[in-house]
Structure formats: structure tokens, C-alpha cells
Amino acid sequence: MKDMQGIDPDWAWRPFEPTLEQPWDRFLAAHLYRRAGFGAEHHELESAVARTPAEVIDELISRNTESNDFRATGDALAESVVSGGDPKQLSAAWVYRLLFTPNQLLEKMTLFWHGHFATGADKVQDARMMWNQNQFLREHALGDFRELTQKISQDPAMLIYLDSTSNRKSHPNENFARELMELFCLGEGNYSERDVLELARCFTGWEIKNKRFRKNPYQHDGENKHILGQSGQFDGEDGVRVVLEQPQLEQFLARKWYRYFISDEPSPSAALLQPLADTFRQHNLQIAPTLKMLFKSNIFFSQHAIGRKIKSPAELIVGTLRCLQATTNTQVVAAGLQEIGQGLFFPPNVKGWDGGRAWINSSTLLGRANLFANIFENGATRFGGQSLSEYLKSNGARDVDEAIAYFEKCLLAMPLAATTRAELRQSVDSQPGDEEVKLRYLLRAFTSLPQCQLG
Amino acid sequence: MHSTRRRFLRSSIGGAAAIGIGASVPACFSHAAEARATSGERILVVVQMSGGNDGLNTVVPYADGAYLAARPKLGLAPSAVLKCDDDVGFHPTLRGLHDLFEAGRLAVVRAVGYDQPNRSHFESMDIWHTCRRKEEPRSDGWIGRFLDTQRVEAGSDVPALHLGREQQPFAVVSKSVRVPTVKEISEFQLQGKDRQSLRTLLNNSLPATASDSSDSSDLLNFLQSSTTSALAASQRVTEATQSYRSDVQYPETELAKKLRVVAQLIDAGLTTRVYYVQLDGFDTHSLQAATHEVLLREWSDAVSALVRDLDAHGHGQRVCVMTFSEFGRRVAENVSGGTDHGAAGPMFLCGGSVRPGFVGQLPSLTALQDGDLKHEFDFRQVYASVLESWLGTNPTPVLGGSYQPLPLFT
Numbered sequence: 098m099k100d101m102q103g104i105d106p107d108w109a110w111r112p113f114e115p116t117l118e119q120p121w122d123r124f125l126a127a128h129l130y131r132r133a134g135f136g137a138e139h140h141e142l143e144s145a146v147a148r149t150p151a152e153v154i155d156e157l158i159s160r161n162t163e164s165n166d167f168r169a170t171g172d173a174l175a176e177s178v179v180s181g182g183d184p185k186q187l188s189a190a191w192v193y194r195l196l197f198t199p200n201q202l203l204e205k206m207t208l209f210w211h212g213h214f215a216t217g218a219d220k221v222q223d224a225r226m227m228w229n230q231n232q233f234l235r236e237h238a239l240g241d242f243r244e245l246t247q248k249i250s251q252d253p254a255m256l257i258y259l260d261s262t263s264n265r266k267s268h269p270n271e272n273f274a275r276e277l278m279e280l281f282c283l284g285e286g287n288y289s290e291r292d293v294l295e296l297a298r299c300f301t302g303w304e305i306k307n308k309r310f311r312k313n314p315y316q317h318d319g320e321n322k323h324i325l326g327q328s329g330q331f332d333g334e335d336g337v338r339v340v341l342e343q344p345q346l347e348q349f350l351a352r353k354w355y356r357y358f359i360s361d362e363p364s365p366s367a368a369l370l371q372p373l374a375d376t377f378r379q380h381n382l383q384i385a386p387t388l389k390m391l392f393k394s395n396i397f398f399s400q401h402a403i404g405r406k407i408k409s410p411a412e413l414i415v416g417t418l419r420c421l422q423a424t425t426n427t428q429v430v431a432a433g434l435q436e437i438g439q440g441l442f443f444p445p446n447v448k449g450w451d452g453g454r455a456w457i458n459s460s461t462l463l464g465r466a467n468l469f470a471n472i473f474e475n476g477a478t479r480f481g482g483q484s485l486s487e488y489l490k491s492n493g494a495r496d497v498d499e500a501i502a503y504f505e506k507c508l509l510a511m512p513l514a515a516t517t518r519a520e521l522r523q524s525v526d527s528q529p530g531d532e533e534v535k536l537r538y539l540l541r542a543f544t545s546l547p548q549c550q551l552g
Numbered sequence: 553m554h555s556t557r558r559r560f561l562r563s564s565i566g567g568a569a570a571i572g573i574g575a576s577v578p579a580c581f582s583h584a585a586e587a588r589a590t591s592g593e594r595i596l597v598v599v600q601m602s603g604g605n606d607g608l609n610t611v612v613p614y615a616d617g618a619y620l621a622a623r624p625k626l627g628l629a630p631s632a633v634l635k636c637d638d639d640v641g642f643h644p645t646l647r648g649l650h651d652l653f654e655a656g657r658l659a660v661v662r663a664v665g666y667d668q669p670n671r672s673h674f675e676s677m678d679i680w681h682t683c684r685r686k687e688e689p690r691s692d693g694w695i696g697r698f699l700d701t702q703r704v705e706a707g708s709d710v711p712a713l714h715l716g717r718e719q720q721p722f723a724v725v726s727k728s729v730r731v732p733t734v735k736e737i738s739e740f741q742l743q744g745k746d747r748q749s750l751r752t753l754l755n756n757s758l759p760a761t762a763s764d765s766s767d768s769s770d771l772l773n774f775l776q777s778s779t780t781s782a783l784a785a786s787q788r789v790t791e792a793t794q795s796y797r798s799d800v801q802y803p804e805t806e807l808a809k810k811l812r813v814v815a816q817l818i819d820a821g822l823t824t825r826v827y828y829v830q831l832d833g834f835d836t837h838s839l840q841a842a843t844h845e846v847l848l849r850e851w852s853d854a855v856s857a858l859v860r861d862l863d864a865h866g867h868g869q870r871v872c873v874m875t876f877s878e879f880g881r882r883v884a885e886n887v888s889g890g891t892d893h894g895a896a897g898p899m900f901l902c903g904g905s906v907r908p909g910f911v912g913q914l915p916s917l918t919a920l921q922d923g924d925l926k927h928e929f930d931f932r933q934v935y936a937s938v939l940e941s942w943l944g945t946n947p948t949p950v951l952g953g954s955y956q957p958l959p960l961f962t
Contacts, residue, residue, distance in 0.1 A: 260837035260888070268887040272837055275672065285675050285686065290922070361771065407771060438719070445719055448674055454774060458720050459732030459782035463742060470744030517757045524753040528746060538746045542753055547775035 104365075109396035110372040113150060119398070121150050123506060128403050131510070131552050132358050133157050133392055134201025136416035139492055139507065154392045158385050160200040161239040167199060179228050184218030187228055188431040188441040195415045196427065206238035206384070207231070208411060209357055211441070212449030214249045214281060216258040218442040226254040226308065227442050242350070242382040246281065247337050251303070251310040259447065262305040266318045269297035276447055278340055287345040288325060295322045299336030341382065347374035351387075358391055360405035361453035404510035407456050408552040410439035413465060416552075417544055418472075420507040421488070422481040425472050433468035437461045457550070466545040473537045485536045497525050500536060504543045510551050517546070594942055597814055597827045597873045598695070599807075599855065600721065603835030604673065605877035606844060607897030607925070608917075610646070611660060615639050618917035622884045626840055626891070639914055645849040648856030649900070657859065658902040659960055661934055662912040665896035665927030669879060673835065673893075677878040681722035683932055683951050694935055695826050696726030697950045698943060702825070710781070712826035713817070715810040724828055730781040731828075737793050737813060741786045754779055793820060800861035807831050808854035815861045818871060825943065834877060838888035851875070859902060869904035872942050872961075876931065882923050896927035899934055905942075907962045933958050 115121040126145040130137035134157070137145065145153045163171070171194045178186035198204045211234060218227045230252050237245045249255050250273070256262055261273040274296035278288045302317030303310070312333075322331045327339050340346070348367060351374040355365050377387040391397060408416065414430055417423075434440060438461050444450060472478050473485075480488035489495075494503040501518055513521075525539045543549060609626060612633045613619045620627040633641030634650040642650050652658040670676045675686060682690040692700075699711045712724050714733045724731040742751055758776050796816040802808040810829045817824060831851055836843050855873055862868045880897025896915065912928045919926065937957040939947035948954050 260835075260890070263838075263888060265887055270837065270886075270888070271892055279672055285672055290671065405771065407775070446673075451719065454771075455719055457775065457778050458714075459730075459778070459786065460735050461733070462778055462782040463786060466750065467743045470746070474744060520753055520757045524749050528749055538749070541744065541746065542750055545750060545754065546757065547772060547779050550775050551771060 104369055104396065104401065106369050106372050109369060110376075110390060110394045112393045113395045113398040115150065122146060125150070125398055126153070127507070128398070128510065129153065129157075129392065130201065131412070131416060132397075132402075132406075134205050134419075135195065135412055136420040136507070137201075138420055138422050150398070151393060154389060157202045157392070158239065158389050161203055161385065163198070163200055163203070163235075167197075171198075175228055179224045182224050184222070184224045184227050184442050185431070185435075186428075187218070187224050187231075188435070188443070189427040191231065191441045192415070192427040192431045192434070195411060196418055196424075196430075202388075203235065203238050206388075207235045208441075209354075210234040210238060210245070212444060212452075213353065214245075214252075214255060215444040215447050215449035216252075216254045217444055217446075221254045221257045223254070223257075223308070226257070230254040231442070239385045239388070240383070242377075242384055243341055245384075246277075246341060247334060249281075250277065250300075250333060250337050253305050253308055253310055256303070256305050256310070261300065261303065264297075264301050264303050265316045266301045269294070269301050269318070271297045273297075273300060274336070277337070280448055282340050282349060283343055283345045284349045287343065287349075292324050295324045296336050296340070298322050299324070299331045300333045303333050344378075346382075347377045350374075350377060354388070354391060356452065358388075359397060359402045361407055362405075404551045406552040407453055408550055409450070409452060409456060410434045410437045410461075410465070411441075412552055413544070413550065414468065414472075417469075417508060421485075421540075423478055424482075425475065425478040429471060429475075433464075433471065437464040437468060462550075465550070466541070469541045469544045473541045484533050485540065486532050489536065497522050497535070497539065500539060501543070504540065508544065508549055511548070513546075513548060517548070593823070593825060593870070594944070595818060595825055595827070595867075595871045596938060596943060597811075597858070597871060598723070598829070599851065599873060599875040600828070600830040601834050601847075601851065601875065601877035602673075602677070602718075602830050602832040603877070604676075604879045604881055604893055605834045605847075605897060606836060606840065606891050607877075607880040608883065609840075609844060610643055610848060611636075611640050611662070611898050612643060613640050613914060613917065616914070616917055622917060624885070625889055626885045636910070640910075643845070643848050645845050646852040649852040649902075652856055652859060652902050653908070656908040657904075657906065658900065659906045659908055660910050661899045661901070661929060661958065661960070662910060663896040663915040663925055663928040664876070664899045664931050664934060665879070665925075666930050666932075669895035669921075669924070669927075671879065671893040671895075673878060678722055680876065680878055680931060683935070690722075691725070692727055693721065693723035693725045694950055695723045695828070696729070696731070698826070698939060698945060699724075699726045699729045699731070701945050701950065709823045711824060712828065713824050714828045715813055716828075716830050718830050718832065721828055721830065724826070730778055732781060734813070736809075737790065737816075741790050742783075751783060754783060793817065796820060798861050798864070800857055800864060802857045802861075803850070803853045805850045805854060807850050808857060811854050811858040812861070815858055815865070815867075818862065818867050819865045836881070836890045837886070837892060838890040840885075840890040855902065862903075872901055872903040872906060872938070874934075874938060875900040876934075880925055883917055883920060883925060884923060895921065895924035897925070899931070901934075901938075901960055905961050907960055911958055911960065929958065930955060934960070937961065 123142045123146055126142045174193055175187065175190040178190055195204055216230060221227055259273045259276055261270050264270045271293050275293045279285050298318045299322055302313045304313050319330055321328060324336060324339050325343060329335060348370055351370040355370060373391060376390050380386040396402060411434060414434060431441060435443060438456060439450060489500050489503060492503060494500045501521055505513055521542060524542060525535050528535050528538050609628060612628050614630040614633050615638060632644050634644060634646060635641040636653060666679065670679060679685060681693045683694050684690040695712060702711055710732055711729055712731045714720050714724055714731055717735050720733050758780055793816045796819055802812045814827045831847065833847055862871050876899050877897055879894055881891035881894040885891055915925045932951045932955040935951055936947040936955040937960040939945050939950055940957055941961040
């Protein structure tokens with residue numbers, strides 16, 4: 098692995114200014130949309146290139162609430178399945194938002210928080226609670242981390258997931274207290290076992306009754322607690338506050354965002370992360386200004402970031418569909434994401450998805466290729482309301498070579514080798530069927546390439 | 553087995569399998585390969601109980617008064633347990649396991665753990681998988697490092713296989729070999745009308761050697777080698793399972809389905825040395841009794857079916873099934889009818905050459921550390937025995953230190 102110590106933190110976080118060698122072009126704009134969202138189609142990229150990167154990023158960040166119209170449609174879809182009670186159906190309702198939201202960063206961050214404050218429907222087994230949590234995460238996705246953490250600590254789905262539905266004075270439940278420090282705020286090693294026991298006492302009396310959060314004063318331990326160097330007759334809110342005051346918090350979150358938005362590996366040094374962490378703390382744990390700094394930075398637009406992530410299943414599938422303005426059966430996509438390791442509302446455990454190389458094994462690689470076959474062989478999958486061949490023609494790609502070039506621009510972080518292009522062309526030529534069948538095969542083959550798994 | 557004989561066998565099996573289990577090879581060759589592979593090398597099947605299995609309600613110290621005192625609700629009465637001796641018995645659902653015990657096919661190592669136990673699931677599981685603490689660099693797992701010591705013939709079978717829907721366990725991550733994850737046999741092949749063209753295209757477009765040195769070449773090389781591995785392994789596994797027959801009835805559980813696939817692959821003569829499966833759900837903080845019972849039954853019934861099936865196919869003597877969990881649970885039950893994260897717990901090994909019975913002292917239920925059982929054995933002592941006496945390799949470099957092996961094999 099490459100040594101990260103060679104990167105100057107000052108340079109890394111200074112705003113990126115386009116240069117002659119690295120102009121603000123479709124290539125960089127596509128990188129921005131792939132990371133800050135899932136991907137942008139042709140016209141969106143053209144319009145981005147006509148503005149400055151800062152303007153585009155400001156717009157992505159400022160769109161932090163859904164429009165009433167989009168929200169109404171998305172909510173109606175979700176409500177229609179919540180009443181059915183099956184969380185798997187709920188997953189398809191989220192896929193609809195991922196595919197069609199005009200607020201890409203908002204949705205990308207909602208997915209981030211779902212993995213961060215991971216809660217699994219397999220254990221919660223209540224579609225309504227899972228949906229409420231999802232709406233809550235969306236509402237605060239670009240907001241205040243303090244509020245997010247205080248409220249998730251009282252979220253029914255979360256507390257059921259972490260066995261904290263009852264929490265008695267005589268036997269505090271350690272599970273939530275531990276995960277709050279280990280996975281949500283500080284990271285393993287930044288607290289002691291004693292802190293876990295003491296913090297757990299703060300949450301005594303917090304319980305879920307009739308699917309709602311409430312505080313049971315008779316079960317609350319009002320005695321003195323000693324957590325992370327502070328003492329007092331703390332209740333749960335105090336406990337969360339003490340944890341949020343720890344200076345390890347901003348490094349912990351900065352590291353997660355670096356990995357989510359910039360690169361899988363190598364792991365950045367604490368020194369490199371410090372300016373981003375400082376910004377998070379200086380802005381009082383506000384998420385939006387921290388992400389703004391991240392996306393506008395030199396390092397985000399550098400070779401340390403471009404092509405240095407393995408696409409998550411959602412990034413790969415949703416991204417490909419968005420880049421080609423495709424519409425398809427959202428239930429097939431939802432079930433497919435589960436098959437290849439990223440079932441929405443079904444994270445693998447309380448740690449969420451590890452990401453990076455952990456996305457990839459023989460089974461998920463074949464699964465990725467098979468899911469694309471399933472989607473693209475289905476005639477109901479349309480591209481900008483048209484067949485794939487019509488869609489490509491209307492965007493100026495009239496033959497196989499031009500189609501390959503078009504897919505490269507939309508879907509790849511780096512160009513293909515000439516030999517790979519030739520292999521693709523030859524494979525399409527030898528394929529039986531009409532033009533539409535051949536082009537759909539090309540798209541399936543293209544998206545199955547190892548190169549296309551890089552984001 | 554003498555080491556030169558073993559080396560000879562290994563290379564001849566590798567060669568036979570490489571040509572014998574191919575698509576276009578006449579049947580007589582595949583049968584020859586099967587016959588030779590059947591008498592081949594020893595195999596390890598690892599069963600991971602994820603979430604922290606409650607060892608005390610698995611191997612129950614029913615005669616110890618402190619047991620029922622610590623567990624007024626969860627404790628199992630002496631009349632309920634399947635007795636092994638005057639001190640301990642198995643949870644009443646472990647009928648299959650108890651049969652193995654009585655038949656002299658099961659070893660139980662009591663109180664296995666490690667110094668300064670970590671009670672985080674992930675951290676403790678990583679410690680079991682890598683044999684390293686988090687302060688130390690850890691890029692691979694103990695099985696992965698074992699695989700690194702083995703010579704892998706190009707085009708031969710994958711040296712280890714993870715079966716399941718979960719993320720790949722850290723234990724099988726290796727520097728030199730990519731271990732595939734298989735969910736179901738039917739899913740493990742390319743689908744679609746155009747799959748033959750795609751297979752050809754992907755194989756042709758992959759570079760023969762790791763090439764350019766651009767910044768992201770590490771990840772790209774990784775994706776390319778993973779693609780090669782996926783295509784090769786899927787073909788082999790699909791072909792290997794086509795001829796399997798068995799009279800043993802496996803239960804209709806996820807674990808049993810996976811172990812049945814393991815039996816199929818072993819019987820098909822794959823040279824794979826290690827199979828890895830997981831059973832999740834042991835994190836029983838509340839209402840433990842019902843959940844734990846279901847999980848233990850699933851485990852015991854599936855493992856005993858596998859052993860019977862392997863016996864029936866003549867592989868019983870060369871397969872060892874090892875079960876572990878990342879920690880045991882606290883001795884005292886909690887008020888939610890469950891137990892919280894603990895420390896030491898039992899490990900189980902069964903199969904042909906296991907030296908049967910209990911290993912170690914009865915753990916004290918009163919001399920505790922932070923409410924948890926103290927460990928008598930480091931888990932690496934069990935690994936060391938398996939590596940040295942079963943898999944036939946020097947455990948020290950694999951474990952990153954010297955650990956006293958236990959007498960687990962005859």
C-alpha cells in the first residue's frame with residue numbers, strides 16, 4: 098500500500114482550482130456526481146461543465162430537502178407498502194428514491210447514515226418503524242450530527258435492533274452504550290469497559306412501549322456516573338452529550354467520510370484528516386459545511402480519489418441506471434441489491450457495510466453480472482423512455498464503437514485499453530440477434546467488466 | 553502419513569483434478585480423478601457461531617451449584633441435560649452431538665479464550681480470525697496464512713471455500729489466494745442468454761499479468777484477479793456437484809443446506825482443504841432460551857448429518873469439523889432473560905481422527921474475571937493442534953508465535 102504520509106494536508110483540503118492540465122470537464126463532473134451522488138446523465142454533465150465546480154457543489158449541498166412533489170410521490174409509494182408490513186417491499190420504495198431523486202447527495206448521505214447507524218429489518222421486523230427511521234435519517238442527512246445522534250438514541254427501530262427496549266436500573270443494558278461509542282461516535286479503543294458500564298446506566302429507564310420511545314422514571318438510575326473523565330447525575334441525553342464532546346469524534350467521522358467519498362485505501366493518516374476533522378468541530382458538528390470542504394478539495398479531484406473506490410452495489414446498479422436515464426422494475430433492483438450484498442434496510446450487522454474490497458468475492462461478482470443480465474434482458478427496461486438503440490442514437494452514438502465510447506464517458510472512472518475496446522466490439526459482432534439485442538448485450542458486458550466496478 | 557508420500561499425493565491429486573474435473577474430459581478420467589482424490593488429503597470444516605455462543609448453556613455444568621444460582625431463569629435442570637459425565641451434560645437439543653460424543657467422535661475443549669478479552673463482537677471476531685490484536689497490522693487471516701504456505705497448482709481447485717450469504721470471513725483472507733464465497737450452487741454460475749459470450753469476453757479481456765502502475769492499479773488488479781477466480785471456481789463447482797447421491801436426510805435449515813453442499817464437494821473430489829460456514833444469531837441479550845434452543849438444534853442436527861453423510865461416502869476419516877464462537881457469555885443471566893457478552897467458551901471438534909472426550913478442567917463459576925469465565929486455553933493452542941496434527945503444517949509462522957498444541961487428534 099502506498100504511503101499516505103507524502104500528501105500535504107494543507108494542499109489536500111485547499112479548494113480545487115481547475116488548471117490547463119486538469120480542466121473542469123465532463124470527466125471530473127462525472128467523478129463528482131458518482132461520488133456525491135450515484136451518477137449523472139449526459140445533459141446534467143453538460144450543464145455542470147458550463148458552471149464552476151464550486152457552484153455545482155454548492156447546489157448539491159443546498160438541495161438538502163426534497164421538493165414537495167417528489168416527496169409526495171416517494172412517500173405515497175412507501176406508505177402503500179408500509180401497510181403491507183413487509184420490509185422487503187420497503188426496500189423497493191427506497192430504490193425509487195435512489196433512482197429518481199433530484200437531490201442525489203441527500204440520498205447518498207441517507208444511505209451513509211443507514212450504514213452508520215445500521216439497523217436491520219430482519220430483527221426489527223416492523224416496516225413502519227424502519228420507514229420512520231429512514232425518513233428521520235433523510236431529514237437530518239446534511240444537518241446537525243448532535244441532533245442526529247441524540248434522536249437516533251431514542252429511535253424505536255434502533256433500540257429494538259440493539260436490544261434496548263427495556264433498560265432497568267438494576268441491570269443496565271450495555272449494548273446501545275457500547276455501540277454508541279464503538280461504532281457511532283468514537284471507535285474501538287477510545288473508551289474503557291468501565292465507560293461502557295457507566296454510560297449504560299445513563300440510559301436506564303429508556304424503553305419502547307407500544308412502539309414508542311418513553312422514559313420510565315422508576316427505572317432510571319439517578320446516581321452519580323463517571324464517563325470519559327466527566328462525572329454527574331447524568332441521564333441519557335447527558336451521556337450522549339459527553340460522548341459527542343470527545344475529540345476523537347471528529348477524527349472518527351472524518352475517516353468514515355474520507356473512505357465513503359474519497360478512497361477505499363490506503364487508510365489516511367490522522368494528520369491528513371485533521372483539517373477536515375477540525376472543520377467538523379468548528380462548525381459545531383454541522384455536516385453540510387464539512388462535506389462542502391471535502392467535495393471542493395484538491396484531494397477529492399486528485400489521483401488519490403479518482404478511480405480509487407470499488408463501487409458499492411447501489412452505486413453500481415443505481416449509478417448505471419441513472420447515467421442512462423433508465424427505468425426498470427424497482428423490486429428487481431431491490432432484490433438484486435440484497436443478493437449482491439447491500440440489501441436496503443438489511444445491513445449485515447450493527448457495523449453496517451464494510452465497503453471497499455469487502456464488496457467483492459466470486460459470488461457477488463457473478464451476482465453483479467447476473468443482475469445486469471436480468472435488468473437489461475427485460476424489455477420493460479427503457480432508456481429515457483426509449484429502446485437502448487434509440488436512446489444511444491438520440492445522444493449521438495450511432496454504432497458499436499460510438500456506443501462503447503458513450504458508455505466509457507458515462508460509466509467509467511478511467512478510459513479502457515484499446516485492446517479491451519476491440520474485445521468488446523468483437524464479442525458484440527459475434528452475438529446473434531438484432532441491433533437492440535446486441536446493444537443490450539454490449540451494455541451488460543460493459544457493466545460486468547472489472548473496470549466498471551471502480552468508482 | 554509420511555511427508556514425502558503426502559507431497560506425492562498432493563501433487564498427483566492437483567494434477568489429476570486439474571485435468572480430470574474439466575468440462576471436456578471423458579468420464580473415465582473424471583472417475584479416476586475422483587477415486588484418487590477420495591483417499592486424499594485431510595479437510596477442515598470450520599463452523600462459526602456468530603454473536604457469542606452461551607457456552608454454559610451448551611455444555612452445562614449441571615452438578616455445580618453456582619450454575620443454577622447464577623441463572624435462576626435460564627439454568628437447565630440436571631434432569632433436562634444430556635449427561636456426558638457426573639459434572640456436565642449437553643443442552644437437551646444437542647441429541648446429534650451427544651450421539652457423536654457417545655460414539656467417540658467428538659472432542660470438547662473447555663474454556664477457550666485469550667488474555668485481556670475484548671467484548672466487542674467485531675473486535676473479538678477479528679482477533680479469532682487474524683490471531684492479532686487491533687494495534688498490530690492485520691491484513692490476512694489464520695486460514696489465509698495457512699493457504700499461503702500451500703502450493704497451489706494453476707487451474708486446480710480453490711484451496712478454501714466460504715459458503716454463505718454473509719460477508720467473507722477475515723479468517724480466509726490470504727495474500728496469495730482469493731477464496732470464493734458461494735451462496736448456493738445454482739447461483740454460482742453466470743446466467744443470461746449470452747453467458748457463453750460474456751465468459752469468453754471476460755476471460756479474454758483480463759490481462760495475463762498485472763500490468764500498468766497507475767494509482768488505482770491495486771484495486772483494478774484485485775478486481776481482475778477476482779473475476780478470473782469467480783469464472784474458474786464457478787465452472788468447477790457446478791461440474792463437481794452434478795453426480796452426487798446421498799441417503800442421509802439433512803434437516804431443512806440453512807446450515808444443513810450449506811453442509812450438504814460441503815459434503816457434495818468433498819465427495820466430488822475437490823482438492824479444497826478448508827470449508828467455512830457461519831451460523832448467526834447467538835447474541836442473545838434477551839429472551840435467550842427459545843432462540844438459543846433453535847440455534848443449537850440447527851447446529852447439532854446439521855453437523856451430525858454431515859458426519860454421517862461423510863461416513864457413508866467413506867470420507868469420515870479425513871474430515872474434521874471445528875466449531876467456535878467469538879466469545880462466551882456472562883455467567884450471570886440478565887433481567888431480560890438473556891446473557892451479555894462474556895469471555896471464554898468451549899470449542900468443538902468432531903470427525904474421524906479426533907481424540908474424543910473433554911480437554912481441560914471444569915471452569916470455575918465463582919473465580920471469574922469481570923463476571924466472565926477465565927480461559928484455560930488460548931484459542932491459538934487449538935489452531936496449533938489443527939494446523940500441525942491435522943493440516944500438516946508448521947503452526948508457528950501461521951499463528952505468528954509458538955503455542956502449545958493440545959492432544960486433539962489420535
